[in-house]
Amino acid sequence: MKRLLAGLSVVVLLGGLTSCAEDDQAPVNSKSIDQDKITVPTDFPAVPVPSDNPFTQAKADLGRHLFYDTRLSTNGQLSCASCHQVANGFSDVGKDVSIGVNQARGTRNASSLSNIAYQQNFFWDGRRHSLEQQAFDPVLNPIELGASTQAEVAKILTKLNQEPKYKTLFTNAFGDDRIDVDRISKAIASFERTMISGNSEYDKWRRKDPTAQFGEAEKRGLTLFLDSNTNCSRCHEGVNFTDDKFHSTGIERVYGDGGLEMITNRPEDNGKFKTPSLRNVALTAPYDHNGMFKDLKEIIKHYNEGGMKNFTQDSLIHQLNLSDAQVNDIVAFLNSLTDRDFINNKAFKNPWKE
C-alpha cells in the first residue's frame, strides 16, 4: 500500500513540474536536431520511440550521465546504476529487495533493464506505461532516491545546475541548458532505449554463428521451454521472452504484495505480476518480484511442483513432472541468454569515470 501511495503522490508532483513540457517540442523537432537510429540486431523489431521524445544520441549521452549521477539522490550516494548495474543486466547484485537512501528497505526486487525499450508496462505491477513517465519516479520515491518533496527536488536541480558538464550536455540534447524534470526524464528514457541485448549464445546459435556455445543440454532445455507441458513460452514469449502481461504464478498461498490488484483494486488481480524478460536472467538473481528464489534451479523447481494454488494462480501453471536432468537442461538454456557483449559494452559504463 505504501508503494501505491508513493506512486500517486508522484503523479501530482510531476504534473506540477512538467508544465513547461511543450516548450521542449520546438527545438527537439526542429530540423537542426535530426532523429538518430537505435541499432538493433537484424532479427529484432525496431525500437518504438514516442513522437514527443524523438531519439538522439545527444539525449542518450545526457541520459547516461544522469543514470550514473549520485546527485539525483537526497544523500548524494545513490544513482539509478546503484540498483541497476550493467554487470548484472542492469539489475542489482544479489539483493532480494532493493535498499534505497538511508538504508531504507524496499518491498520488491530490482528489475533488469535489458531490452526495456520494447515493453509497454513498467514496474512489477505495471503502474507506468512509458519510460518517460517512469524515469523520475525513483528520484521521488522515499525508499529509493528519496526526494519526496518539491523542496528536495529543487535542491537536486540546483546541484545538477552546478555541474559545468551539464551545460554542454543539455544544450546538445535540447538546444539550451535549462535543466528540468521533463528533460531529465526524456534523456534517461533515451539512454534506456539503447540497452539492447541481442548477442547471447542463444542468439548466435539462432543466427547459425559457428562460435555459438549452445550445446545439447541447451537444445533440450529450449525444446522443454517451448513445449505444451511447461508452457514457459506461453508467457515468456517473443524476442524478449515476455508477453508484457500480468499473471499469478502461485509462489505464495496468500500474497503479501497484491501486485496488479494494488493498481486495479480488483481481487481477481491479487498476486499478478508482470512477466519479466528472461534476457540475461542468469545475472539477475534472486528471482521474482520479492526475490524469494535464490537461483534458477530453485525457481524451476517451483514451476515443476505446480505452484501453491492461490485463488488467482494462472491455469498454465501446473505440476510438470520434470526429472532433475530436465530441470538442469532448462537452467542450461536460461544460462545461454547471457549476453557478454552487452554487459561489457563501453557505451553503458559510468561516464563520470571516463
Ligand code: HEC
Ligand atoms: C534503491 C534501488 C533503486 C534505484 C536507486 C532505482 N531503481 Fe529502478 N527499480 C528498482 C526496483 C525495486 C524496481 C521494481 C519496483 C516495482 O516494480 O515496484 C525498479 C524498476 C525500474 C524500472 C521498471 C522495469 C520494468 O521491467 O518494469 C525501470 C525502467 C527503472 N527501475 C529505472 C530506474 C531509473 C531510471 C532509476 C534512476 C532515476 C532507477 N530505476 C533507480 C530499484 C531501484
Ligand code: HEC
Ligand atoms: C502463466 C505465465 C507464466 C508461465 C507459464 C511461466 N512463467 Fe515464468 N514468470 C511469470 C511471471 C508473472 C513471473 C514473475 C512472478 C512474480 O514475480 O511473482 C515469472 C518469473 C520467472 C522467472 C524469474 C525472472 C526474474 O527476473 O525474476 C524465471 C526465471 C521464469 N519465470 C522462468 C520460467 C520458466 C522456465 C517457465 C516454464 C517452466 C515459466 N517461467 C513459466 C510468468 C510465467
